[in-house]
Amino acid sequence: MRNFIRRTAAALAVLCMAALLLGTPTEAEERTYSAGGEAVGYYAGWAAYQGFTPDQIPAEHLTQINYAFAQIDPDTLTIALENPAHDQKNLAALRKLRQQNQHLKLLISVGGWSDSQYFSDAVATAARRESFAASCVDFVVEQGLDGVDLDWEYPVSGGAAGTIHRPADKQNFTLLLQELREQLDRQGRRDGKDYALTIAGAAGSWYLNQIEAVKVAAIVDHIFVMGYDLHGTWDTYADFNAPLYAPSGTSPQSRSSISDCVQAYLKKGIPAEKIVLGMPLYGYAYQGVKAQNNGLYSTYTSAKSVSYKMLKKSYLDNTDYRQFRHEEAQVPWLYGNRTFVSYDDAVSLAAKAQLARSLGLGGVGFWEISQDDGGELIAAASGAFRSTWDNPFRDVPPGAWYEEAVQYVYEAGLMQGTTGSTFSPDRASNRGMIAAILYRLEGRPRAGTPPFTDVAADSYCADAVAWAEQQGIVRGFDDGTFRPEGRITRQQLAAILFRYTEYRGADTAGRTDLSRFSDSAAVADYARDALAWAVSAGLLQGRSDGTLDPSGSATRAQTAVILQRLETLLEKN
Known part of the structure; x- marks a missing residue:
């Protein structure tokens, strides 16, 4: 050898998520894989x-x-x-x-x-x-x-x-x-x-x-x-160490x-x-390559094996290197400083x-x-x-702290990918998206026309916004807009979820004393009760630095986790 995962039951979700800080996984949530091969x-x-x-x-x-x-x-x-x-x-x-x-x-x-x-x-x-x-x-x-x-x-x-x-x-x-x-x-x-x-x-x-x-x-x-060393330092040309599939283009050397x-x-x-x-768990770095094709299939002057540990330390966070991904071979590579790096x-x-x-x-x-x-x-x-679902999203790696939640919202039809193969877990959620998710959760009931000047009748979220506004779940701004593409803040999300939970007839009596958070004074008056309830219910929690961050964004991954928690809460009522 050369140098060289259908939604879980609600009770299980509660156990797995109880300690989660929004956006930050804890050790208690690290997954253990114990079955299947x-x-x-x-x-x-x-x-x-x-x-x-x-x-x-x-x-x-x-x-x-x-x-x-x-x-x-x-x-x-x-x-x-x-x-x-x-x-x-x-x-x-x-x-x-x-x-x-x-x-x-x-x-x-x-x-x-x-x-x-x-x-x-x-x-x-x-x-x-x-x-x-x-x-x-x-x-x-x-x-x-x-x-x-x-x-x-x-x-x-x-x-x-x-x-x-x-x-x-x-x-x-x-x-x-x-x-x-x-x-x-x-x-x-x-x-x-x-x-x-x-x-x-x-x-x-x-x-x-x-x-x-x-x-x-x-x-x-x-x-x-x-399953590696299909190409390496013994070859004449820089190439992929372990391509999943052979690229269809012309190669100057054997393809496998x-x-x-x-x-x-x-x-x-x-x-x-x-x-x-x-x-x-390693790759190869080829030095002295040409810029053509970003180093792929170039001759080189020297080469060496590079562990993933070293890749993280010296290459992946180095702005001198650009990251590429070959869609056919399904492997990444780096190019910069006249260096081609094949890795996984x-x-x-x-x-x-x-x-x-x-x-x-x-x-x-x-x-x-x-x-x-x-x-x-x-x-x-x-x-x-060991995955129990057919994960279509290449940017939702198995074992990620939000994977179960993404599986839940995807299979329940609450959230879709940003493309057929990406979920964009780090992208901020917006106001139109949240209205659409709750609308889907309610089975897409009949709705009228949205009363906001910036929500067109043919918008993906038009019916959702119209329904949510009629039920008192969402509100617009003083200028008559809803701002569907605007990022949703944590306090806005808490307020919408609070009103939606009341709409569903579930218990919203619990309150947490927000004064324990160092930035509690920054919470808007309209959202204070909602945030106190959301924290008490375990939907949102404070940041690791002791703040509540009411004006901070909620990413798509965080939104998926919150929705899974919300469904668990509603099932208990």
Whole structure:
């Protein structure tokens, strides 16, 4: 391996949202994904040297962690640790992490790009295969692990310089897996547990031709398809690391895609449930590229691997770089300072996970966990794979604090996207939009003509505004306007929701003492009762700085959350 989510029940919504500060998610709302397929992450031993220790792993989003890597002792042809003291310390920390997250499986991964030299020797005879398998089983038992992951790069040919190959690797790989499976099962019967056996495989049909793919798939629990490095620093031209689909335009070099690679596995006869789609938490930066096509397909003078952690630190917030997204390939890139940066973000990884889900694959996975130190990419992909709704919005990443609410308002027909594929969660809500939402919530009752000079009869919100004004839910301004496109303030929203709740005959008796907010004096007289009720009812809460911010905007994401809370409140009355 190279360097490298239908609305929930009202009661659940109350539990999940009770602590939410408007616009700011809290730790209590971080989603835990615990059902539906595997989410596999490789944790590299060297990550601890770089300050990312096992306790920082986002275990709530994973089902399996593979510790990378153990190697093969060239003298004994058995499993060995490269740095025993350091590796055993990491393994102890991983076991502690598993105690706190009992859904987790911990596997030792053997091999990798740099440590696959001696696989061919270790599998060349039956005696060697038996000895190597026994050493792996003994290691798993001694270290209290849950199984073995083999990352042989690669049988027959390929891999790092110095890797030993034999034509018989193709058959011997299968025989090794059979031996290892038998010994793990035998040990499992003694221990009363099921030990896992998995492998990592390259993303390409060439790899499938070098192993007995169908036989291998029948033995192992899953194959982690390394869905990355389709292009990289070994190419002549700057290109996408892991495009989901191949761009249709002309390319100066070979074109492939993650979709193509998955289809190659399926066409080979490997059951979909045996495939875990691996995804990169890193990209490549190519320096010395040309400005044409914003660096894509340009020659370059130098290149390097860049972790998502480093991308956030040095590129994504750097105004010297412009962000682009290839609509066909469904991946982003950056261009600036004569540099082309291919990478994946939460949106592109969620798209890959959605493909995996649509194909019925066994799970998703990641190389390498420490490269996503905030865990946002892992959460996005894991959440998308376990999603219970068909999310059409690429800017509503799975696991986002407002995702459930967006799902609710979208499926209930209360809010639509700003386009077919975007929700624009950060855009401010406007007054016409709020009237339209409440109108839809009431089933679009018959309405007359809006009495305001700036709401045309053919406006999308005309019927809504007319109905809401007739019911005393909305009011206009002294100049006879409604200002439908004007942003709605928090106190205006509170006032409208207060009147709508009264219209529905629900309880509006509760009041919070607004004097506890440092800017309570800024609340307009017309909105004081409404805001005191809205805070008491849990629809709005203060900002994290102790203010109420009555004149502040409400974004579309915040509006969705408030509407979900409002529906819960109304269902209780």
